[in-house]
Amino acid sequence: MRPYRLIAPAKINLLLEIIGNRPDGYHELVMVLQSIDLADEIEIKPVSGDRIALQCDHPQVPSDETNLAYRAAKLMQENFPGHGGLEISIQKRIPIGAGLAGGSTDAAAVLVGLDLMWSLGLTQEDLHCLAAKLGSDVPFCIAGGTALALGRGEELSPLTDLDQLYAVLAKYRSLSVSTPWAYQTYREKFGHAYAQDPSAQEARRRTGPSVPLLSAIAHRNGLAIAQALHNDLEKVVLTAHPKVAQLRETLANKSALGGMMSGSGPTVFALADNSQDAQQIASQLSQELPDPDLDVWVTKLIAHGIHLAPTDEG
Numbered sequence: 001m002r003p004y005r006l007i008a009p010a011k012i013n014l015l016l017e018i019i020g021n022r023p024d025g026y027h028e029l030v031m032v033l034q035s036i037d038l039a040d041e042i043e044i045k046p047v048s049g050d051r052i053a054l055q056c057d058h059p060q061v062p063s064d065e066t067n068l069a070y071r072a073a074k075l076m077q078e079n080f081p082g083h084g085g086l087e088i089s090i091q092k093r094i095p096i097g098a099g100l101a102g103g104s105t106d107a108a109a110v111l112v113g114l115d116l117m118w119s120l121g122l123t124q125e126d127l128h129c130l131a132a133k134l135g136s137d138v139p140f141c142i143a144g145g146t147a148l149a150l151g152r153g154e155e156l157s158p159l160t161d162l163d164q165l166y167a168v169l170a171k172y173r174s175l176s177v178s179t180p181w182a183y184q185t186y187r188e189k190f191g192h193a194y195a196q197d198p199s200a201q202e203a204r205r206r207t208g209p210s211v212p213l214l215s216a217i218a219h220r221n222g223l224a225i226a227q228a229l230h231n232d233l234e235k236v237v238l239t240a241h242p243k244v245a246q247l248r249e250t251l252a253n254k255s256a257l258g259g260m261m262s263g264s265g266p267t268v269f270a271l272a273d274n275s276q277d278a279q280q281i282a283s284q285l286s287q288e289l290p291d292p293d294l295d296v297w298v299t300k301l302i303a304h305g306i307h308l309a310p311t312d313e314g
């Protein structure tokens with residue numbers, strides 16, 4: 001058994017449409033999820049005994065069972081006993097509470113890493129089943145890329161790669177949004193308009209904002225993709241946080257393509273056709289909003305999820 005270092009990419013939502021309620025209390029969704037090259041680095045190594053130890057260089061990330069990566073390790077120990085304990089080290093680069101699936105991708109990295117470290121030979125389907133037990137975004141984070149996600153977010157279909165595009169991300173460091181709060185507030189405000197039965201839900205899926213987006217993705221058309229971006233949770237998060245609404249507007253206006261809020265926010269992004277345009281959008285934004293609380297990243301859309309770090313010696 002040897003240690004493994006893994007890269008765990010963040011995701012942005014190109015689409016998040018809320019269709020209705022599910023019997024399990026979650027929401028029935030249509031999402032288009034996209035991996036980006038802003039990523040955490042995770043190291044896992046074997047230790048004696050059965051203990052799980054987790055450390056992270058970000059002071060606000062918990063190191064106990066409230067951390068999804070810790071729960072991923074525990075789930076693996078329960079399902080595959082006898083392989084001993086492990087130490088997990090997380091180098092946090094993805095902001096937390098940001099709508100970028102930072103916690104989910106770390107958990108996905110632990111599943112993939114333990115499959116390797118314990119030589120389990122799990123299939124993609126095995127990993128997907130384990131991931132779905134941990135959270136709605138964890139299955140996507142394993143293979144990543146560009147995907148359509150239905151159901152709770154765990155029914156995945158791969159889409160055409162968009163790795164020619166860039167995304168400029170912006171987030172106020174001091175601001176984070178709770179995902180359960182965003183969904184619950186949406187339900188309180190808009191639940192009366194939810195599609196009620198399975199056939200009404202299917203009709204809404206077939207006629208909703210995913211239709212133009214999926215066509216734009218199939219053609220790898222950056223402008224058409226940007227014009228078809230859609231996120232229902234903007235209706236609650238941007239209303240509650242006018243500062244984020246203003247940031248979204250400013251950022252989207254800088255891009256020839258357009259932009260949106262990712263997931264439950266509060267990160268907003270603008271798409272760009274190439275690296276120079278992305279750099280220009282980022283520097284214009286930093287000049288127009290010179291706020292020390294504002295973080296800005298230039299990222300590239302990528303065609304994969306969890307992978308071994310280049311520094312891994314295997």
Ligand code: C5P
Binds near residue numbers: 027029134135151152
């Ligand atoms: O699955 P996960 O733990 O990531 O979801 C976080 C929260 O987001 C859930 O507790 C729920 O409030 C909300 N959610 C939802 N419907 C989904 C996914 C998430 O209501 N399909």
